[in-house]
Amino acid sequence: MNDTLSSFTSLPAKELEALDKAAGWSLNALELAEAQRQFKKMGRQPTRGELETIAQTWSEHCKHKTFSGPVVFKDGSKVKKYKNLFKETIVKATKTLNRKWCLSVFTDNAGIVEFGRGGKWGLAFKAETHNHPCAVEPYGGAETGVGGVIRDILGVGLGAKPVLNTDTFCFGRLDSKRKLPKNAHSPERIMRGVVEGVRDYGNRIGIPTAAGGLYFDEGYLLNPLVYVGCAGLIPVDKIAKKVIPGDLIVSIGGRTGRDGIHGATFSSANIDEDTSASAVQIGHAVNEKKALDVLMRARDLGLYSAVTDCGAGGFSSAIGELGSETGARVRLEKALLKDTRIEPWEIWVSESQERMILSVPKAKLKKLVAILEAESCEYCVMGEFPGDGRLLVTHGGEAVVDLPMAFLHGGVPNFEKPARRRKIKINAAPPARPSGKYGQILKELLAHPNVCSRHSVITQYDHEVQGGTVGKPLQGRYGDGPGDAAVIWPQAATLDQSDFSGFGVSHGFNPAIGKIDPYQMALHSIDEAVRNLLCAGADVSRTAILDNFCAASPKDPEVMGDLVQAAEGCLDGAIAYGAPFISGKDSFYNQSRDADGREYPIPLSLLISATAPVEDVRKALTINFKEAGNPVYLAGVSARGMGGSVYNELTDSGNNAVAALDMKAAVKLYAGLGKAIKAGCVAAAHDVSQGGLAVTLAEMAFSGGLGAELDLAPAAREKKLTATELLFGESPARLAVEVVKGKETEFLRLVKGLPVAEIGYVSEEPVLSVKDASERLFREDLAGLKACWRKELI
Amino acid sequence: MIIETWTKEKYAKNEEDGFVARMAHAGLKLERARVSRLYRVEGSFSRPDFDRLGKELLADSITEKYSLRPGANGFKGAWRVEVWLKDSVTDVVGESVKGAIADVLGKEPAVVRFGHAYYAACESEAKLKHAVVKTLVNEIVNKFKIEKI
Numbered sequence: 022m023n024d025t026l027s028s029f030t031s032l033p034a035k036e037l038e039a040l041d042k043a044a045g046w047s048l049n050a051l052e053l054a055e056a057q058r059q060f061k062k063m064g065r066q067p068t069r070g071e072l073e074t075i076a077q078t079w080s081e082h083c084k085h086k087t088f089s090g091p092v093v094f095k096d097g098s099k100v101k102k103y104k105n106l107f108k109e110t111i112v113k114a115t116k117t118l119n120r121k122w123c124l125s126v127f128t129d130n131a132g133i134v135e136f137g138r139g140g141k142w143g144l145a146f147k148a149e150t151h152n153h154p155c156a157v158e159p160y161g162g163a164e165t166g167v168g169g170v171i172r173d174i175l176g177v178g179l180g181a182k183p184v185l186n187t188d189t190f191c192f193g194r195l196d197s198k199r200k201l202p203k204n205a206h207s208p209e210r211i212m213r214g215v216v217e218g219v220r221d222y223g224n225r226i227g228i229p230t231a232a233g234g235l236y237f238d239e240g241y242l243l244n245p246l247v248y249v250g251c252a253g254l255i256p257v258d259k260i261a262k263k264v265i266p267g268d269l270i271v272s273i274g275g276r277t278g279r280d281g282i283h284g285a286t287f288s289s290a291n292i293d294e295d296t297s298a299s300a301v302q303i304g305h306a307v308n309e310k311k312a313l314d315v316l317m318r319a320r321d322l323g324l325y326s327a328v329t330d331c332g333a334g335g336f337s338s339a340i341g342e343l344g345s346e347t348g349a350r351v352r353l354e355k356a357l358l359k360d361t362r363i364e365p366w367e368i369w370v371s372e373s374q375e376r377m378i379l380s381v382p383k384a385k386l387k388k389l390v391a392i393l394e395a396e397s398c399e400y401c402v403m404g405e406f407p408g409d410g411r412l413l414v415t416h417g418g419e420a421v422v423d424l425p426m427a428f429l430h431g432g433v434p435n436f437e438k439p440a441r442r443r444k445i446k447i448n449a450a451p452p453a454r455p456s457g458k459y460g461q462i463l464k465e466l467l468a469h470p471n472v473c474s475r476h477s478v479i480t481q482y483d484h485e486v487q488g489g490t491v492g493k494p495l496q497g498r499y500g501d502g503p504g505d506a507a508v509i510w511p512q513a514a515t516l517d518q519s520d521f522s523g524f525g526v527s528h529g530f531n532p533a534i535g536k537i538d539p540y541q542m543a544l545h546s547i548d549e550a551v552r553n554l555l556c557a558g559a560d561v562s563r564t565a566i567l568d569n570f571c572a573a574s575p576k577d578p579e580v581m582g583d584l585v586q587a588a589e590g591c592l593d594g595a596i597a598y599g600a601p602f603i604s605g606k607d608s609f610y611n612q613s614r615d616a617d618g619r620e621y622p623i624p625l626s627l628l629i630s631a632t633a634p635v636e637d638v639r640k641a642l643t644i645n646f647k648e649a650g651n652p653v654y655l656a657g658v659s660a661r662g663m664g665g666s667v668y669n670e671l672t673d674s675g676n677n678a679v680a681a682l683d684m685k686a687a688v689k690l691y692a693g694l695g696k697a698i699k700a701g702c703v704a705a706a707h708d709v710s711q712g713g714l715a716v717t718l719a720e721m722a723f724s725g726g727l728g729a730e731l732d733l734a735p736a737a738r739e740k741k742l743t744a745t746e747l748l749f750g751e752s753p754a755r756l757a758v759e760v761v762k763g764k765e766t767e768f769l770r771l772v773k774g775l776p777v778a779e780i781g782y783v784s785e786e787p788v789l790s791v792k793d794a795s796e797r798l799f800r801e802d803l804a805g806l807k808a809c810w811r812k813e814l815i
Numbered sequence: 816m817i818i819e820t821w822t823k824e825k826y827a828k829n830e831e832d833g834f835v836a837r838m839a840h841a842g843l844k845l846e847r848a849r850v851s852r853l854y855r856v857e858g859s860f861s862r863p864d865f866d867r868l869g870k871e872l873l874a875d876s877i878t879e880k881y882s883l884r885p886g887a888n889g890f891k892g893a894w895r896v897e898v899w900l901k902d903s904v905t906d907v908v909g910e911s912v913k914g915a916i917a918d919v920l921g922k923e924p925a926v927v928r929f930g931h932a933y934y935a936a937c938e939s940e941a942k943l944k945h946a947v948v949k950t951l952v953n954e955i956v957n958k959f960k961i962e963k964i
Contacts, residue, residue, distance in 0.1 A: 158956055161904075209840060210950060280905075303905040303956075 132603025502724025543590025
């Protein structure tokens with residue numbers, strides 16, 4: 022390797038490619054040529070550390086080259102060119118909306134919006150993925166994923182206090198019969214490891230895990246998706262950070278070892294019994310808790326001027342990012358190590374967990390050290406930010422990196438990617454009449470892995486720690502119904518128990534629709550997330566959202582085509598709902614090959630995470646029926662189309678059309694319902710999503726231990742809608758609400774002119790009875806419905 | 816020195832049922848089962864020191880028992896599966912116990928590693944090994960051995 026490096030500037034393209042492969046940098050030919058050109062210009066050869074730094078800084082993980090690069094999208098004869106797909110869709114929505122309550126967007130480790138009354142607090146929110154590590158070592162991968170996103174919240178502004186963790190997972194079907202490659206784990210094994218990892222990290226660090234979801238599809242058999250999120254509270258006057266020339270570089274938290282060199286993932290080939298360091302990342306929640314406690318105390322005393330987390334790329338990325346304007350002078354011999362046999366460049370790029378980098382004024386170091394020692398949190402002073410715009414990294418007398426920051430952060434070449442609309446044949450004919458009875462179909466839907474109870478996962482998480490989880494993941498009379506959104510009262514951060522301001526967090530996720538229509542998938546996901554917040558009693562006019570895209574190889578033009586359409590959906594949806602994107606992340610190359618050489622690309626997967634304020638957490642809503650005699654209403658228009666439905670997975674109805682979302686109508690509907698909820702007219706609300714209306718009504722009934730006598734005839738619907746579509750179709754923008762009997766008149770006044778229809782009433786008898794005018798659709802005992810739904814997933 | 820702790824039989828049903836169900840998921844039916852925790856403590860401590868660690872630190876005297884002799888929990892006629900994290904892998908529990916031992920004995924051990932021992936009565940070692948690899952260990956991060964007891 023050293024011989025090749027000494028002639029780097031004169032290597033032919035083929036040898037450059039071989040060098041890249043041997044070193045594991047994943048730089049493409051253009052990037053290698055650019056690096057070569059730059060060093061030729063400097064008149065010298067690079068060091069290993071410099072090329073490692075370039076590889077990290079220019080990686081997909083750090084620079085998001087695919088999403089933020091130029092794309093040419095072909096849709097038949099139409100061609101649309103994007104210079105920067107991300108800026109022209111996601112960022113454009115936020116800029117267009119220009120919400121005053123967005124305090125920090127797309128500039129820091131997480132997005133921040135205003136929280137509560139008085140303008141004192143900001144709510145930081147971030148979600149990311151840790152997919153590849155979880156495929157190899159599910160427990161460690163999930164733990165370090167959670168640890169990483171918590172550090173993003175600790176590293177936003179001058180540090181936010183985490184108050185909520187979220188988790189959404191996608192796995193292959195647990196009953197999959199497909200033959201797996203030799204070293205691949207079964208979906209059950211991956212799921213168990215991931216759940217245990219999230220549980221152990223979240224529970225040990227003392228942050229409630231209270232929102233998320235589970236999704237099963239064969240497309241995730243070899244590539245599970247693990248989305249982890251975190252929300253935290255930050256004083257508004259602690260959002261701005263700026264490295265001041267002369268500040269010291271202080272690393273706190275964990276020690277540095279040979280963990281995860283070359284990406285968030287790692288190669289099993291590197292790990293054996295002789296490897297003395299921690300080659301596999303296992304999170305250490307207690308170390309991160311120590312860093313958290315130090316940061317919160319030091320932040321409030323103003324002991325540092327900037328902070329960021331060590332994530333992918335380790336010191337290289339964190340110090341490089343903090344010193345992007347000032348430059349940095351780093352002495353690697355000062356780093357606290359787990360292993361003394363580590364190479365200097367490995368110290369620089371190691372991704373050891375639980376480390377935070379602070380920019381500390383010299384005069385404040387003594388006070389900071391006192392807090393660090395009081396909290397038993399390890400630290401080291403690694404150098405300073407000199408202000409000359411140069412990155413100089415040394416180990417003893419040896420130069421490891423000596424590069425201008427402008428080259429590192431501005432030098433990455435990008436190239437145009439082709440994108441093409443996927444051809445999907447749509448059949449919009451009415452769905453075939455089911456062979457079985459509607460009641461039996463409902464039972465099968467309730468037992469489907471994408472619908473059934475998640476209690477065997479949820480109950481492993483501590484969702485009560487910090488004492489602020491008002492809207493719980495399991496709700497209802499028996500504490501086991503499926504909540505639509507978490508509602509958090511963050512008094513553990515604000516320390517103000519007289520202020521009942523809170524916030525809701527929910528998700529929207531519809532990859533099955535994305536297989537047919539990625540544009541509608543994005544719209545449906547935004548709508549679902551917003552609707553879930555509404556069902557919890559949040560003020561959805563103040564919704565802020567996160568986008569997390571996961572996709573297969575972007576080298577496939579159809580994968581890029583899916584991405585373009587979904588990104589356009591994000592733009593249109595965000596603007597229509599007035600919900601700006603405040604942060605996001607993307608993950609590509611989620612594609613593997615099985616034992617028979619068959620490719621397994623994941624379906625385009627877009628997780629929309631949403632948050633909105635809940636003015637008074639004491640008035641938050643839950644999904645379960647509350648009182649016999651209360652009227653039940655269906656809000657929204659039931660539209661035709663079974664495309665992307667769980668029903669179609671059980672029995673192919675022959676119809677794969679996706680019901681298009683009428684965004685204007687949805688926003689108008691939610692505004693009216695929002696007023697009714699605020700006026701205290703609504704006792705329970707639940708969105709219509711996976712499984713359709715029948716599943717929604719069943720969940721409301723058995724969660725409340727109360728039945729319902731319902732006639733769907735008055736419900737607003739498209740012409741020629743079949744009973745199958747009415748009961749099991751998943752058209753968006755619909756929710757079922759239970760109205761307080763004494764407030765029905767006020768409710769009707771507030772929703773006047775909207776498609777909201779009374780469909781029956783809550784009954785004492787534990788039976789769900791549903792008809793459509795003269796046709797009886799089903800009459801089912803609640804205990805039987807619940808028994809089908811309450812499956813043990815693990 | 817390896818210190819083994821296990822839950823007293825009358826309190827152990829839940830963890831044993833969990834282990835049996837997990838193995839059943841991998842296609843192995845167990846007749847009987849038991850689960851223990853293992854702490855490998857390396858340091859210049861005397862036997863009474865190790866005894867003190869077992870008694871005062873690692874085992875809860877009401878619900879658990881301990882032994883300085885691995886496999887001495889009375890479970891006979893079965894297989895014993897010992898599972899550890901590889902030495903190259905960060906052992907968070909081991910690190911925490913290391914600190915706790917220093918607090919109890921006033922002297923920090925050189926190394927502490929945490930593992931599990933699973934006792935399984937079943938028809939064959941080959942089937943047990945298959946199930947263990949399929950559901951209990953990840954050979955990227957774990958090492959394990961199976962022995963007849």
